[in-house]
Amino acid sequence: MKNAPSSTAANDLSASVRYLKGVGPQTAEKLARLGIQQVWDLFFHLPLRYQDRTQIVPIGSLAPGEEVLVQGEVQAADIQFGRRRMLLARISDGTGLLTLRFFHFTARQQAGLQRGTWLRCYGEVRYGQGALELTHPEYHEIEPHQPLPTDARLTPIYPTTEGVRQATMRTLTDQALLRLQQPSARADFSAEGVLDGLQELLPDTVLAQLKMPPLAEAIHYVHRPPVEASLSDLAAGRHPAQQRLAFEELLAQQLSMQQLRAKNRAQRGPRIAVAGALRQRLLSQLPFKLTGAQQRVVDEVIHDMQQAHPMQRLVQGDVGCGKTVVAVLAVLQAVEAGYQAVVMAPTELLAEQHRQNFAQWLAPLGIELVWLSGKSKGKVRTAALEKIRNGEAQVVVGTHALFQQEVVFAKLGFVVVDEQHRFGVHQRLALREKGRQQGSAIEGSLWPHQLIMTATPIPRTLAMTAYADLDSSVIDELPPGRKPVETVVLQDSRRDEVVQRVHQACLSGCQAYWVCTLIEESETLQCQAAEEAAAQLTEALSDLRIGLIHGRLKSPEKAAIMAAFKQGEIDLLVATTVIEVGVDVPNANLMVIENAERLGLAQLHQLRGRVGRGSEKSNCVLMYHAPLSEQGKARLAAMRETSDGFEIARRDLALRGPGEILGTRQTGELQFRIADIVRDQAMIPEVNRTAGLLMQQHPQRVAAIIRRWLGDAARYGDV
């Protein structure tokens, strides 16, 4: 990180905020926590919302929910005793009465509220006891006969941190904006490519085409919107000034991902150019032919692996489109070239299933497969680790715990990360880094190729943003003969009917899942719910063979139950959402999900993807508990109306927003200051085009744009 130049020039925007009035060492430290170090950082610290203090609203026309500026004469001010002591004042402006309520107050404050005093107050109007009121309004005394001007601009509310008040944020941005008006603050792009203030970094052609205001104008507008600005446009983020900034912020994000991609391209990877004998042998043993889409993606992957830089490819495809076999074929390429390959899954259950599938495919080819999970212990573990270290293990399958432990590969050349949607962006990059360390064990320090597979499709615009550092392939075709799953939505008052229906289906030779859900993330409670359901169903349907699977069973137990279900030894499998990803039992063609309203769309779609894998027609019953929320209704309707994972992903994005979908909400990734991927998705293709243009024609501006929006600390780490 560069230190702030120690200039005190009144108009130097790169100066430290220390040179602004009112900033001592302590405030400077707090501001740094908000990412504000230099004066220009203040410009990019954007308001969260606005208040309208430009006009005084008559008390008689107030409505609850509004934030308003009012003024009136104190009629009375009394302390009310009771469960909680409080100060209540009543003011009137001749059009009506309004109560001011204070739970915390001083004697001096009370004394200041004498009858006849005039106050100007700002706060949110609520219904109180029989009248409208403001709780803890901001207020000050005024002279009724000397009218005080109201604000000339809307009041911005800034994101802030403990100990930095809104008023401070406002005076600081005021000072910064004043400096902006000095002509020399808009100096030309300096030769070294150092960002200077609010210089326009978008090419003129782009600006002209987008018909957006220049940066400095946009910044000024969003910090200090004029009286006539539409509060509702601003609240929705649709004002051209906001859109201008959102565009540049998305551009900054895109550029940083593109840089990551460029960095990756500059690395060396193992060049894997083999005849493909193993691959051909497997293909000839498969009971099916690859779909056109699978074939295309396999070709893309093989082509990538032949390059001298490491592959970073994302494979998307709907549930059941056959991603696993694509991964195996790629694994065989690596093995044939003498490299080790590792396959990582997000859950033990799925990893276990991969182990079985891979074993079944690889054993006939004489390939040594090693299994390693977080739960492998003792001798088994030591033996596995040894085989991985000495290179005997050609293919390693396990959970992603694999990479978090001291596993050392002899010659790792290929990494498959399955069901990537479970891993956040950071985790993905950490895996890549770990891969590099492993690769450095190979002579010449090579980065292994990586294939990343998602379980659920990601909406295009989101993929273009969050996965812009990866190449991407889509398997947009299901194996032939699949019939869409017929989905019905029923209230749980009809549970008995559903139980009978399951009974009939199983008696006629079908296999079914019965999935129990809970709102709480508590695995214990979820398991209890499943245990209870299993007990009930066993009692009601004593002629069926009923199994139970949940997360608290030991791995071998889970594996045994899944195997029994797969063998047809269990008719009805009662399960928690542990079966959500990857589980593949083609003969199961009925699924009941209890309390389906509690699950998100992506999860419901994943679960439903467990059926409809065979050639028989499949059904899914989504049972809900009334009343349904609006979101709940929308989700269940989406499930009933479509089984297309890409369409579901689009609806999910609109319902939940990008953070939830990418599983990154907690870590704050992909959180923007002003952009919103859902609202602004229409501009994303243009953002990406502009990113390409900048990288090619104005490379010196790239770092400046990234720095401006993402800060010095590169958001995605120095990978």
Ligand code: ADP
């Ligand atoms: P997903 O893409 O959800 O991971 P899987 O890889 O688990 O899907 O494949 C789902 C099922 O489809 C498996 O039983 C697999 O053997 C089968 N399958 C894969 N490709 C084909 C194909 N081309 N034709 C027929 N069945 C296939």
Ligand code: MG
């Ligand atoms: Mg899969």
